[in-house]
Amino acid sequence: MTKEIIKFNHVRKSFGRNEVIPDLTFSISQGEFVTVLGSSGSGKTTTLKMINGLEKPTSGDILISDKNLKDTNLVDLRRHIGYVVQSIGLFPHMTIAQNIAVTPKLLGWTQEKINSRVNELLETVGLHSADFAKRYPAQLSGGQQQRVGVARALATNPPIMLFDEPFSALDAITRQKLQVEVKQLHQQLKDKTFFFVTHDINEALYLGDRVMVMNQGNIEQFASPQEVVNHPASEYVKNLIDTVRTNQKLWENLK
Template identity: 65%
Template sequence: MQKRFGNQLVIPDLSFTVNQGEFITILGTSGSGKTTTLKMVNGLCQPSAGEIIINGQPLSKLDLVQLRRHTGYVVQQIGLFPHMTVAQNIAVVPQLLHWGADKTAHRVRELLQLVQLAPAEYADRYPAHLSGGQQQRVGVARALVANPPFVLFDEPFGALDALTREDLQHEIKRIHGALADKTFMFVTHDINEALFLGNRVLVMHEGRIEQFAAPAEIVSHPATAFVKKLLGTVRQNQNLWRQQDD
């Protein structure tokens, strides 16, 4: 698969397979092509060459509106509607799918409990009355409400403080473990986040795959000089903390 923007070739050659139920993290620096890759998977932009296959069907042959309604999408700027309550925000997709009121209300309560926001306390709040971490939890609930087989995350925790981010990393990992056969693809530029969350980590650089392997394999056997350099940033921080302890 290739992707061009005008005369600029941003993804020269990309080919990989994600298995059902995996939690894949896509790691790379700015401009590595990771967000573009996610957008192509969701049909938000089209590959310039090659094909994306989802459940054995070419993406180009699928109804993209239906695909997106059945694909969860969580971004850094959560995009909650400020004039709607938490419950109403989560219920947007069920309304588009013409769910009944009882089914929608039941699903909203179920998802609020899953993301550990008590329905009685949070369902009728407005986004302005939530913390950044709480808003992001609502964003995750909204992405999961239609029970999608795929959920795509584009640096969802990038704007949060370190403690909130760590808390949500544990939450999203717990949520994935609680959901049967859901496939998560999670874009990040944070190597610690990628290694903690992913069953496998796809390391990208300049539109190419540097390594696609389990976290332990990447740490013990970095495949390229770029991956080794990324790991070096983690070791540098570890050395700093050791110096403080000495």
């Protein structure tokens, strides 16, 4: 039986008088790669931040691995959820190895265990430890820095990985390469759940086992990429799909 690892039950979120999430209910199974698609202000990043307690719901319940966040130590929760953001946020005065080791050190790992994990993760994300461990962030390209960001998020072997538009600041070629690598990484890691926020429809459709399409804090559709493309559940989703088809026609006309 598939285990539910993330569950929202009638979650509402307001910032003052501004209601961002009116009523959100969904569940995600362990091992799924879920992409969250929506325009600015759709509530996708707020939803992501509520998963690791960076934002608290105004009402409703959020369960992570059957534990209600209302009864959970949020600092401990965050140490066991990987978080990859657009700005990466590497510490410039630390080496790559030291950046990856931040959370393991907080958890009291031995130096031997930390070194082994750092070397393993650098190889996992395609950066040879001998070449990159002692470098500093400024010595890496944007794509390489983002790989380090993924490695750092994986450091404690978390069951859940959150991605908040991690590739949106990268050039098109680097972005496409990293999309392929992240998809392969998820397949390699098997039981890890990826929750990936994006405003790029092609990225969402390519990466996700399921795609959650959000609009004004509501879920317009939550289904497989094939279902979203072939059977859009609302006018909003249909308009999104039509933008892809319009682009395809543009390319055909340029041939």
